[in-house]
Amino acid sequence: MARRPVIAVAGLACETSTFTPSRTRAPAFHPQRDSDIIKKYPFIQPGSPLGDAVEWRGALIGHALPGGIVTRDAFEMLSAEIVNRLTQIVASTKLDGLWFDIHGAMCVEGLYDVECELLKRCRGVIGPDVLVSASMDLHGNVSRQLVCHTDLITCYRTAPHVDVAETKERACRNLLQLIQRKANGEETVRPLKAWIPLPILLPGEQTSTRDEPAAHIYAAVPEVEAMEGVLDAAIWVGYAWADEPRNRAVVVVTGWDKEAISKGATKLARLFWDSRKDFTFVAPTGSYEECLDAALASDKRPYFISDSGDNPTAGGSGDVTWGLTQLLARPEFKTESGPKVIYACVPGPEAIQKAVEAGVGAIVTVTAGAEVDDIHAGPITMTGRVHSIKHGDRHAETEVVLQVGSVFAILTKLRKPYHLEKDFTELNLTPRSADIVIVKIGYLEPELYAMAKDWMLGLTPGGVDQDLERLGHKRILRPMWPFDRTVEDPDLSAHLIPMSNTLLD
Incomplete structure (x- = not known):
C-alpha cells in the first residue's frame, strides 16, 4: 500500500489595527491543537477526499477576534509552541507539507511582517524541502518575502467572506497536487509565483465583491486560474487600518508557465488599477x-x-x-x-x-x-x-x-x-x-x-x-491611492518569485 503523505497544520490569525489602543493577548487566539484542528475542518477529516488521501497532523492554530496589536509575549509563546509541536512531528515522521492557516494582517509589538517571521521559524524546523501552502483573508497583506517562503499562497474571493472553507480546501488540495508531483518524480514540482504590488489601500467597505467594481474584478480571478499553466490566482485588497509598509493591494498568480502567470497577474492588476476611481462605499x-x-x-x-x-x-x-x-x-x-x-x-x-x-x-x-x-x-x-x-x-x-x-x-x-x-x-x-x-x-x-x-x-x-486620512498613516509606502490623488500609473509587470532557500538563513 502506498504511503500517504503527511501534512502538518499551523498558523496564527488576527486582523490588527495599529490605530486601536487595545492589545491582543494569547488567550484571545483560542489555540487549538492536535486532533482538535482536524475536527475543525470537515474537508480534511476521514471520509473526505483530502482526509483519506493525507495523514494530517495538527500542530497549533489560533484565530483571534480582530483587535489591537498582539503583544510580543503572546506571539513568542504561541509561536514557540508551534515550533515545538512541528519539531515533534518532524521527529516522528517524514513531513511532506505544511498548511499555513493564517489571516495575513497581524501586527506584533516590535516585529514587522509577522506572518513571514512565523513561517521562517516554521521553516527552521521543517526545512526548505517541505512544501508550504498558505491560505489567507483577502484583507491580508502579502510581502515579497512571504511569497518567497511559500510554495502556494491564496486568499478568499468574496467579501463578505462566504468562501472561507472553499479557499482553505483549495489551498490544501493544491498542496496535495504538488506533493503528488514530487512523489511521481516530475522534474518541476515547485511553481513560480507572479507577484504584483499595487499602490492602492482601500477599506473593505469600499471593496465588497457584492458591488462594482470589485464584483467584475474578482469575477476575473477564476478566469485567470483556468488558463493553461496556471494553478491559482488571487487578489488581496490589503488591510487599511494598520500602518506598515507592506499594507497595500497585491496580485499573485501561481503556476508553471512563466508567460501565462505573468499575463494573468498583469490582467488582474490592470483591472484593479484601472478601477481605482470607481470604488465607493457599499451603502449611503x-x-x-x-x-x-x-x-x-x-x-x-x-x-x-x-x-x-x-x-x-x-x-x-x-x-x-x-x-x-x-x-x-x-x-x-x-x-x-x-x-x-x-x-x-x-x-x-x-x-x-x-x-x-x-x-x-x-x-x-x-x-x-x-x-x-x-x-x-x-x-x-x-x-x-x-x-x-x-x-x-x-x-x-x-x-x-x-x-x-x-x-x-x-x-x-x-x-x-x-x-x-x-x-x-x-x-x-x-x-x-x-x-x-x-x-x-x-x-x-x-x-x-x-x-x-x-x-x-x-x-x-x-x-x-473609514476616514483613513483622519487616522494619520505615516509608514505606508507613498504615493498610495487614495491618500495621493495624483499617483502615476505604476509598473504592472509581474515579479517572478521562486521559493528561495537563501531566505531561510
Whole structure:
C-alpha cells in the first residue's frame, strides 16, 4: 500500500489595527491543537477526499477576534509552541507539507511582517524541502518575502467572506497536487509565483465583491486560474487600518508557465488599477446624526446603521461609547413608547455583574465602556431595566440587554461582533420587528444584509475609522491611492518569485 503523505497544520490569525489602543493577548487566539484542528475542518477529516488521501497532523492554530496589536509575549509563546509541536512531528515522521492557516494582517509589538517571521521559524524546523501552502483573508497583506517562503499562497474571493472553507480546501488540495508531483518524480514540482504590488489601500467597505467594481474584478480571478499553466490566482485588497509598509493591494498568480502567470497577474492588476476611481462605499454614508435622521424619516423597517468606526471584526476595540452616548441623548428615544432601537454593543464587566446580580426585570444604574479606548468618549452611565441575560458566549462570555427608554442596549463582559440573527434572538430581541438596529460593523454580514430593509454606513470615530486620512498613516509606502490623488500609473509587470532557500538563513 502506498504511503500517504503527511501534512502538518499551523498558523496564527488576527486582523490588527495599529490605530486601536487595545492589545491582543494569547488567550484571545483560542489555540487549538492536535486532533482538535482536524475536527475543525470537515474537508480534511476521514471520509473526505483530502482526509483519506493525507495523514494530517495538527500542530497549533489560533484565530483571534480582530483587535489591537498582539503583544510580543503572546506571539513568542504561541509561536514557540508551534515550533515545538512541528519539531515533534518532524521527529516522528517524514513531513511532506505544511498548511499555513493564517489571516495575513497581524501586527506584533516590535516585529514587522509577522506572518513571514512565523513561517521562517516554521521553516527552521521543517526545512526548505517541505512544501508550504498558505491560505489567507483577502484583507491580508502579502510581502515579497512571504511569497518567497511559500510554495502556494491564496486568499478568499468574496467579501463578505462566504468562501472561507472553499479557499482553505483549495489551498490544501493544491498542496496535495504538488506533493503528488514530487512523489511521481516530475522534474518541476515547485511553481513560480507572479507577484504584483499595487499602490492602492482601500477599506473593505469600499471593496465588497457584492458591488462594482470589485464584483467584475474578482469575477476575473477564476478566469485567470483556468488558463493553461496556471494553478491559482488571487487578489488581496490589503488591510487599511494598520500602518506598515507592506499594507497595500497585491496580485499573485501561481503556476508553471512563466508567460501565462505573468499575463494573468498583469490582467488582474490592470483591472484593479484601472478601477481605482470607481470604488465607493457599499451603502449611503453619513455622520451618525445624519444616519439617525434618515432612519427616523424612513418607512423601511428594520433600518440598519453601521457604527463603523469601532467595528470589532475589523480591529476596533469594541468599547468606544461614542455611538451609544449619542443615541441615548436623542429625545426621540427617551421614553419606552419611542421608536424601538437595538444597539450592539458596549463591553462593561462591572455593569454585567451588577445586572446579573439584580436579575431580569430589575432597574439598575450601570457604567460601561471606554476601559480600553477612551479617546473619543468616556464611560457611559445609564439607568434601565434588565431585559435579558445570557451566559456562555464564545466571545462575550456574558451578555445583558438593558432597556433605556426605547433603546435596547446590549452590554457584554467581553467584546463581541453581532453578525447573525440568533445573536439577537437568543437575547430575547427581535430585530425584524425593530425600527432601527445599530451594529458595530462595516458592510453588513449576509444575514443582516438580507434582513435590512434599508441601511446606512455611519462614518463614526474609532480605531477603524473609514476616514483613513483622519487616522494619520505615516509608514505606508507613498504615493498610495487614495491618500495621493495624483499617483502615476505604476509598473504592472509581474515579479517572478521562486521559493528561495537563501531566505531561510
